[in-house]
Amino acid sequence: MMRVLVIEDDSALRKIVSTILEEExxxxxxxxxxxxxxxxxxxxxxxxxxxxxxxxxxxxxxxIKELHVKGMNVPTLILTAKDSxxxxxxxxxxxxxxxxxxxxxxxxxxxxxxSVLRRAGKIGLEGKIFYGEIVLDTNSMQCxxxxxxxxxxxxEYELLYYLIQNQEKILMxxxxxxxxxxxxxxxxxxxxxxxxxxxxxxxxxxxxxDSIRTIRGVGYMLTEE
Amino acid sequence: MMRVLVIEDDSALRKIVSTILEEExxxxxxxxxxxxxxxxxxxxxxxxxxxxxxxxxxxxxxxIKELHVKGMNVPTLILTAKDSxxxxxxxxxxxxxxxxxxxxxxxxxxxxxxSVLRRAGKIGLEGKIFYGEIVLDTNSMQCxxxxxxxxxxxxEYELLYYLIQNQEKILMxxxxxxxxxxxxxxxxxxxxxxxxxxxxxxxxxxxxxDSIRTIRGVGYMLTEE
DNA sequence: TATCTTTCTAAGAGAATTTTAAGATTGCCT
DNA sequence: AGGCAATCTTAAAATTCTCTTAGAAAGATA
Numbered sequence: 001m002m003r004v005l006v007i008e009d010d011s012a013l014r015k016i017v018s019t020i021l022e023e024e025x026x027x028x029x030x031x032x033x034x035x036x037x038x039x040x041x042x043x044x045x046x047x048x049x050x051x052x053x054x055x056x057x058x059x060x061x062x063x064i065k066e067l068h069v070k071g072m073n074v075p076t077l078i079l080t081a082k083d084s085x086x087x088x089x090x091x092x093x094x095x096x097x098x099x100x101x102x103x104x105x106x107x108x109x110x111x112x113x114x115s116v117l118r119r120a121g122k123i124g125l126e127g128k129i130f131y132g133e134i135v136l137d138t139n140s141m142q143c144x145x146x147x148x149x150x151x152x153x154x155x156e157y158e159l160l161y162y163l164i165q166n167q168e169k170i171l172m173x174x175x176x177x178x179x180x181x182x183x184x185x186x187x188x189x190x191x192x193x194x195x196x197x198x199x200x201x202x203x204x205x206x207x208x209x210d211s212i213r214t215i216r217g218v219g220y221m222l223t224e225e
Numbered sequence: 226m227m228r229v230l231v232i233e234d235d236s237a238l239r240k241i242v243s244t245i246l247e248e249e250x251x252x253x254x255x256x257x258x259x260x261x262x263x264x265x266x267x268x269x270x271x272x273x274x275x276x277x278x279x280x281x282x283x284x285x286x287x288x289i290k291e292l293h294v295k296g297m298n299v300p301t302l303i304l305t306a307k308d309s310x311x312x313x314x315x316x317x318x319x320x321x322x323x324x325x326x327x328x329x330x331x332x333x334x335x336x337x338x339x340s341v342l343r344r345a346g347k348i349g350l351e352g353k354i355f356y357g358e359i360v361l362d363t364n365s366m367q368c369x370x371x372x373x374x375x376x377x378x379x380x381e382y383e384l385l386y387y388l389i390q391n392q393e394k395i396l397m398x399x400x401x402x403x404x405x406x407x408x409x410x411x412x413x414x415x416x417x418x419x420x421x422x423x424x425x426x427x428x429x430x431x432x433x434x435d436s437i438r439t440i441r442g443v444g445y446m447l448t449e450e
Numbered sequence: 451t452a453t454c455t456t457t458c459t460a461a462g463a464g465a466a467t468t469t470t471a472a473g474a475t476t477g478c479c480t
Numbered sequence: 481a482g483g484c485a486a487t488c489t490t491a492a493a494a495t496t497c498t499c500t501t502a503g504a505a506a507g508a509t510a
Contacts, residue, residue: 011293015320019298023344030296153456169364172340187458193498194458201500215366216466216497217379378467412469418487419469426489441477441486455508461501468495475488480481 002117003027003045007037007063008052008079013102017050017079020106021113034058038066046074047122048113051096053080068095075120077112105182107158114138131164131222134208145206152202155180159195163212163222172219196220227342228252228270232262232288233277233304238327242275242304245331246338249390259283263291271299272347273338276321278305286315293320300345302337330407332383339363356389356447359433370431377427380405384420388437388447397444421445 004026008014011032018028029046031037034055041049041063053060064076078096097116100109117123118139127138133146141157143150152160158180163171177189200209213223229251233239236257243253254271256262259280266274266288278285289301303321322341325334342348343364352363358371366382368375377385383405388396402414425434438448 012290012320015293015298023346155457170366190460190498191458194500197499197501214498218366221365380468415471415487416469419489422488422490439487451510453508453510455506457504457506459502459504462499463501464497464499466495466497468493470493471491473489475486477484477486479484 001027002047002122003029004048004050004113005029005031005037005040005046006050007031007034007041007055007060008050009033009054009056010052013052013079017109020109024110026113032056034060034063038063041067041074042070042072044072044074047120048117049074049076050113051076051078053078064095075116075122077116103182103184105185106179107162108182111138111141111158129161129164131167131211132208133206134160134164134203136161136164145203145208148206150202150206153198155195156199156202159192160199163199163220167222168224170215170219170221176219192220226252227272227347228254229273229275229338230254230256230262230265230271231275232256232259232266232280232285233275234258234279234281235277238277238304242334245334249335257281259285259288263288266292266299267295267297269297269299273342273345274299274301275338276301276303278303289320300341300347302341328407328409330410331404332387333407354386354389356392356436357433358431359385359389359428361386361389370428370433373431375427375431380420381424381427384417385424388424388445392447393449395440395444395446401444417445 002025004021006014006017006021006028008017008030009032014030014032018030021028029040031040034057036057037049037051037055038058040046051060051063055063058066060078060080067074076096078099079102080099081102097119098112100112114123114127118127129136129138135144136142136157137144138161141154143152143157143160159176162176162179173189173192176192177185181187181191196212200212203209203211211222213221215221227250229246231239231242231246231253233242233255234257239255239257243255246253254265256265259282261282262276262280263283265271276285276288280288283291285303285305292299301321303324304327305324306327322344323337325337339348339352343352354361354363360369361367361382362369363386366379368377368382368385384401387401387404398414398417401417402410406412406416421437425437428434428436436447438446440446
């Protein structure tokens with residue numbers, strides 16, 4: 001069980017982040033301000049900290065510094081609205097493991113989380129999900145089918161990942177769109193169709209061309225084999 | 226027992242929504258304004274909130290924000306007349322789980338409610354309803370009869386779903402029409418006859434051709450086998 | 451900078467679904 | 481039985497949704 005602490009004062013964002021993580025199977029605790037966050041972090045019970053840079057009480061950078069002074073070495077993912085290089089550098093300098101600018105798409109966020117945890121050695125190399133002979137390796141973001149490896153672009157990979165995670169369940173088009181492209185994206189939802197098509201085309205030679213079923217007027221779903 | 230709180234100032238809409246939900250087996254409470262709604266929500270007794278964006282006292286967005294500040298984490302479905310992307314973004318940003326633009330057909334509304342509850346883990350994955358050997362799976366929107374799977378269009382599925390849920394009860398034609406096509410639809414009510422016919426035709430090969438009884442001058446009903 | 455890859459746009463083809471419409475049939479009432 | 485109204489049944493029209501491309505734009509790589 002992977003424990004995550006989310007330190008974020010914006011309640012909406014905190015809830016979103018927490019929910020996403022919980023749905024993914026992480027155990028999540030939340031903190032609203034920097035001082036409380038620092039205190040909780042020191043318990044040493046967390047595998048990952050997700051920290052906003054702008055915090056009341058104690059800002060994110062100082063929090064991380066403080067932790068290091070105390071010899072704690074927890075993997076950290078910085079979350080912030082700022083896109084400036086300066087901030088990014090500052091964050092990474094101080095020892096954060098990765099950096100994500102909001103708003104972000106869910107899939108992107110989860111990928112970063114996994115990546116940080118992996119680099120920190122918190123998750124082993126199991127990180128794989130399956131559908132028939134298809135294997136997605138979440139560590140290398142690679143896809144293989146039987147002995148063959150299948151080259152997928154990032155978006156294709158994310159889409160397939162989401163589908164496999166929800167096989168046998170209908171995913172509505174807007175659900176997919178929000179998750180992979182993000183609410184803020186301005187590609188229309190029809191981009192989903194296009195990528196479904198790309199995927200089908202790449203999967204077809206292996207006999208999985210018809211695995212993604214269209215539910216007209218609703219969305220798509222990865223069917224039982 | 227699933228408890229829902231409907232916060233909506235338009236009394237007509239509030240009643241309609243509440244009735245629909247009650248008929249579906251939800252336990253429903255109502256609130257007319259934002260402040261009262263917030264107060265009631267805080268009791269923590271609800272599994273789902275349905276909130277209008279435009280409210281007297283305290284608007285929907287602020288209400289949701291307020292709830293989050295207090296650490297409440299209730300699944301939320303936003304209901305509104307506005308269709309703008311901006312609103313959608315605002316709503317979902319603030320942590321609402323889904324968004325429905327009025328006017329809407331009942332079936333669409335209920336589908337969203339189920340979907341939100343499911344995603345929030347409030348209802349399991351069982352979501353199946355039965356009539357004889359006929360099984361409707363609400364997760365995959367699939368219909369099967371014994372070992373066979375029966376392909377239904379969306380409207381056919383919705384109609385059969387409604388019938389099965391109300392087996393042994395007479396459904397008036399306009400009731401069916403309102404539920405599946407929505408009041409705003411301008412196909413005439415006779416479209417119901419046509420779809421009843423489609424259903425009978427598809428069910429006939431399995432011996433369910435006469436299961437939908439016509440009650441002349443009133444409507445239809447799915448009879449005891 | 452040049453080149454290659456990935457992502458997005460846009461639009462027409464194609465399919466499936468939904469709706470219309472009209473004649474045939476059935477049930478009900480006098 | 482005869483007549484009226486409701487329902488059934490079809491087939492075709494209309495509409496909506498998805499597929500499929502090809503190329504433009506954006507981004508990454510060398």
